[in-house]
Structure formats: structure tokens, C-alpha cells
Amino acid sequence: MKKNSSRFCLYAFLLLAVSFSKAQSILPPVIDWHGKSESLIAKASDPWITTAEKTNFNSTPGYAETMDWFKKLTSASPLLKMVSIGKTVEGRTIYMIIASTEKIKTAVSLQKSGKPLFLAQAGIHSGEIDGKDAGMMLLRDIAMGNKKSLIDKVNFLFIPILNADGHERSSPYNRPNQRGPQNMGWRTNAQNLNLNRDYAKLDTREIRSVINVINEYNPSLYMDIHVTDGADYQYDITFGGLGKQGYSVNIGDWLENQFKPFVDKSLQDKGHIPGPLLNAFNERDFSEGNIIVTGGPRFSDSYGDLRHMPSILVENHSLKPYKQRVLGTYVLLESTLQFLAIQGKSIRKLTDMDKSFRADSLPMEWKVPQMKNRISIDSKTSEQNNLAPAPDSIRFLGIASTLQQSSVTHSGYVEWQGKPVSMNIANYLSTEAFQFVKRPKGYWVPAACEEVINRLALHGIQMTTIAQPREEKVSMYRINEYQFGNENGEAKPFEGRMQVNATTTAEMHTQLFPAGSVFISTDQPLGDLAMLLLEPSSKDSYFSWGFFNAVFQRTEYMEAYVIQPMAKKMLEDSPALQKEFEEKKAKDAKFANDPFAILTWFYSKTKYYDERYLLYPVGRAM
Ligand SMILES: [Zn+2]
Numbered sequence: 001m002k003k004n005s006s007r008f009c010l011y012a013f014l015l016l017a018v019s020f021s022k023a024q025s026i027l028p029p030v031i032d033w034h035g036k037s038e039s040l041i042a043k044a045s046d047p048w049i050t051t052a053e054k055t056n057f058n059s060t061p062g063y064a065e066t067m068d069w070f071k072k073l074t075s076a077s078p079l080l081k082m083v084s085i086g087k088t089v090e091g092r093t094i095y096m097i098i099a100s101t102e103k104i105k106t107a108v109s110l111q112k113s114g115k116p117l118f119l120a121q122a123g124i125h126s127g128e129i130d131g132k133d134a135g136m137m138l139l140r141d142i143a144m145g146n147k148k149s150l151i152d153k154v155n156f157l158f159i160p161i162l163n164a165d166g167h168e169r170s171s172p173y174n175r176p177n178q179r180g181p182q183n184m185g186w187r188t189n190a191q192n193l194n195l196n197r198d199y200a201k202l203d204t205r206e207i208r209s210v211i212n213v214i215n216e217y218n219p220s221l222y223m224d225i226h227v228t229d230g231a232d233y234q235y236d237i238t239f240g241g242l243g244k245q246g247y248s249v250n251i252g253d254w255l256e257n258q259f260k261p262f263v264d265k266s267l268q269d270k271g272h273i274p275g276p277l278l279n280a281f282n283e284r285d286f287s288e289g290n291i292i293v294t295g296g297p298r299f300s301d302s303y304g305d306l307r308h309m310p311s312i313l314v315e316n317h318s319l320k321p322y323k324q325r326v327l328g329t330y331v332l333l334e335s336t337l338q339f340l341a342i343q344g345k346s347i348r349k350l351t352d353m354d355k356s357f358r359a360d361s362l363p364m365e366w367k368v369p370q371m372k373n374r375i376s377i378d379s380k381t382s383e384q385n386n387l388a389p390a391p392d393s394i395r396f397l398g399i400a401s402t403l404q405q406s407s408v409t410h411s412g413y414v415e416w417q418g419k420p421v422s423m424n425i426a427n428y429l430s431t432e433a434f435q436f437v438k439r440p441k442g443y444w445v446p447a448a449c450e451e452v453i454n455r456l457a458l459h460g461i462q463m464t465t466i467a468q469p470r471e472e473k474v475s476m477y478r479i480n481e482y483q484f485g486n487e488n489g490e491a492k493p494f495e496g497r498m499q500v501n502a503t504t505t506a507e508m509h510t511q512l513f514p515a516g517s518v519f520i521s522t523d524q525p526l527g528d529l530a531m532l533l534l535e536p537s538s539k540d541s542y543f544s545w546g547f548f549n550a551v552f553q554r555t556e557y558m559e560a561y562v563i564q565p566m567a568k569k570m571l572e573d574s575p576a577l578q579k580e581f582e583e584k585k586a587k588d589a590k591f592a593n594d595p596f597a598i599l600t601w602f603y604s605k606t607k608y609y610d611e612r613y614l615l616y617p618v619g620r621a622m
Helices: 002-024 036-040 063-076 107-112 130-144 205-217 249-269 300-306 322-356 450-458 527-534 560-573 575-587 595-604
Strands: 080-087 093-099 117-122 155-159 221-228 237-240 290-292 311-317 361-367 393-405 412-429 432-438 442-445 470-484 500-513 518-521 619-621
Touching: 036 322, 063 080, 063 093, 063 130, 080 130, 080 205, 093 130, 093 205, 107 205, 117 130, 117 205, 117 322, 130 155, 130 221, 130 322, 155 205, 205 450, 221 300, 221 322, 237 249, 237 322, 249 322, 300 311, 300 527, 311 322, 361 527, 442 450, 442 527, 450 518, 450 527, 500 619, 518 527, 560 575, 560 595
Parallel strands: 117 155, 117 221, 221 311, 290 412
Antiparallel strands: 080 093, 093 155, 237 311, 361 432, 393 412, 442 518, 442 619, 470 500, 470 619
């Protein structure tokens, strides 16, 4: 039986390999790579050799095989512990490995140790799985090899597969722009939700699990490991923090000027080509420059920045061979541990500075100074061709390309030539903050907004729940114009939610908040996060994500036989109203010819009108 099944496995493997090589042959030419990091690969005789190493990085282990391997490794070493941090909707356990010389490996005791703590996660987009295979090798070398000293002064948390359900939707055809491994997981989770759009709204169990880990362990540095798509270039490992594009000035500076140069050097020493985060402005090649925009707290790196937690986004280059990418990720993880051992204290100090800073007003948006409007990462609309030149530029290690004319679409497309070229290119960064909102003392969220209150609490935002009803003088937003739909202006849901974009006017109210309502002070480390989650003009607020869509519903009305005579009497009683009515009709022909609109207008001027209609129910304490 065993023999037959292993023969079947071999056939399946060969079949997969053939279809995989067919799928991969459409990719641009590969540049042959060798580096010192190849010496990290375990010998064939090593009992702890990983599947990726065994298959010369053609294959990556499935969920069950990965977790079985980690169970064995962690039970064989007192330095490691494997814990569950949650379960997916399909019932898979999301595991985390704790690597520490502390005997008791709990959140409390790790914090007590005073050592810096590094949290790295792989497989948020599970087809981009380099981090998992790199982490397996590194943890093996820490536990069984000669890398134990890496955790002498640092505690290390590693999530090998965050999107465990997506990881098991495996196929050679999941990521057409990526060079290996041959079995790749799927981008979204089992609910077809993109986990890296869920950090603000918290719809998924996977991201809720990560937020719990962040709140319990309080990492000194958080790293989210991806593989990019897009244009070809020489860099294999690109990574960075938000720099000047965010809410943590001191952390941003440290990541850019201390952390990145150190890790870049380690990568170069081992034969890799580290680079900054890259995205071709014209989506084709880098001739018109690089553009990196702040995505907002729906993304891991922007979320981390907003809660003042040093956060690094890693984007390995999809066209580099899997072996090169995994080895580069190993070096990246290893040198991050080395750097934290040296700099742990100073990063804690800078983090505390950012956590205790309270800006008088906070921008809801960031844009590229040379551009008129904000552009979003998910939006395909850009202001191509009418962009002012960027004042700064970067030396860019590119790949030569030619423009081909398509016989299918009769449009131009880029063909990569596989030859290294270097050039200076414009570098556009969204460093200009705008749409500032004055920081309120705090927010009153009524008990009826139970779901939003629960999610704010999940983020770790401190709040006080009132046991008795309480009247408060607050500023509230009245909604004026509004539009449902995604940021491309299409009237369809995004990430399973009907978003809304609205303009508002602030009004003062004396509002009764029932028992169970909460007060959230903005004078707390997560005060900035609370603002971006509760201000309706923030694209990642619960309002914008559609959690308050019930306020768009008017539930009472007046029969015509009631409002008609009432309107007549209102006009007779008030010459001022008469004047306002005549002016409105003269200005607005559509209104003048719409009896229903006219009656609604009169209704809105009576005491019977629903005062809460189009009123955002969260109060701002000023
Ligand atoms: Zn990704």
C-alpha cells in the first residue's frame, strides 16, 4: 500500500512539475544567481532538512506537513514553543512559534525579560510563502544548529502561515507572475477576503488573531512578508517602513536611517540585492519613476505605523527564483534579530516618544506633493502624464525592456530583456499630509453601535463603559452628500462591504448616551488609531467601511393629508419660511416640480422630523 501510494505521489509530483514548468516558461528571462547565503542550505543528511531544501526549492510543504515538522522541532528543543493564536473559518489552527531563552514562554514572562521582541509573519497572502520556508530554516538553525546566539538578547515570534485556508487552495496556476515554488497558495482567505485590507475593519479571524498577539506581546518590531508582482528589476528583497509618509516620526526615521542600512548591508554581504519598496508609476516600467503611497490602516505597515509600532513591509521580487528569495528572507530575518540585539533599547525609547506624542490635529489622508489628488493602492486611476517632476530621485537597478506592439489588442506592452541596466529615476512618495481633523478630547460611542465598540476593543483601544445614562454636550456630524461604492467610483462592494463616501457638517448637540455607551479618550497611545477609525472622513473609518449604513434610512413619514394642510399653515404663519420656500423653488427647478421633495422639505422643518436621520451617532467631546 505504502509503495503504491508513494509511487502515486511521485507521478503526481512529476505531473505537477511538468505543468508548472509550462506555466513558468512564459515568464521573462531569469538572471543566473549565486550568493554566500547558499551555504545556509542544510546538507542532504541533516535530519531537520526542510522540504524546500530537499527539493532544491521547487516545492513548499503543505499546511499539515509544515505544522507536523514544527511540532517535532519545537518538542525537540527547549528554546522553542508552538502555540495556537486562533482558528480559521475552515477550522485550521493558526500557529505561532516562540523562540526564546526564557524558560517560561508566555507573553507576560517575555515582556518581563525586558528583551526586544521581533514578530514576523509569513503567508498573509499565502501564495507569497517565502517567509515560511525561510523561517523554518532559521528556527531549525537556532534550535539545532549554530544560530542559538541570535536569541540570546532578543525574543522571536514567528507565524509561519497566517492565511492557512488560502494556503491549502494550492495550485501551480495561482500566481502567474511568480517564479516558484510550483505549489502556490491563494491570495485571499476562505471568505475571499484580502487579509492585508482588514487591519482597520477586522472582519477576519486571521487578522483578529494577529492583533491579539500584538496586544499581548507588544512587539518591538513587526514584519509582514510578501512577494510583489509588477515590473522586472534587479532587486530580490525590497522592504521598508513608511518613513516620512506616516504618523510615527521617530520610528519612521529609525527604520529608514538605522534599520534599513544595517539589513541592506547584511543582504549585500550574502550576495543579495536589497532595494526600497518599488512600484512603477506608469504600471509598465520605471521610465516615469517610482511611486509609493501610504495605503491607510487597512494595510499591515500603515496600521503598525498608526499605532506607533515599528513595522516593516517586505516585498520579495516575484520574478526571482524561489531559492534566491527564500535565502534572502532568511538573511533578512537573521539580520533583523542581530540588529534588535544591538538596538533594542533605542527603538523602545523612540517608540515610547511616538506613543506619547499627541498632535493637535491629525491628517486623514496623505498624498504625493506633486499630485493634485490622493491615489489609492487599489484604485487603477492615476494622474499619468500630468505630474510635476519629483525633486528627489533614486539610483535604480533596473532590467532593460522594449515596448512591443500587441497583435491582439493593438496596444503597447513591455517585454523584459533580462539585461541589467541602472538609471536615475524620479521617486514619488506620499509625504504630504492633508484633510486635517482637530483632535477631540474623546469620542462618545452609543451602546447601539455594539459591533463597532467590540472592534475598537479588539484593537486594544482603552475605553470607559458607562453604567448609567449620561447627557453630554458633543459635536456631531450631519451627513450632506453621500455616495455608496468603492474608491474607483463603482457602485459595488469592496472586501465584502459597501463603502460610503460622504461630506459632513459639524453640529453641537446635547445628547443622551444610554448605559452601555463608551467614552474613548484620544489621550492614549492608540488615540491616533481611534481617530482614524472614528472620523467619517477617514477612508478606513468604520463609517467609510459601511458599519453605519443604517443612518441612511429614514423610518418615519407623514401622510399627505397631514403634511399638506400643515405646510399651508406653516407658510401662512411665517413670512420668512414663505420667502425661503420661494427662493428654493426659484433656484432649484427639480425641487419646484417634485411634490414629494416639497413635502419632505416641509416635513424636515417640523418637530415630527427624525432628528437622527443622517446624523453620525458618534459624539466628539471637544
Ligand atoms: Zn502580498
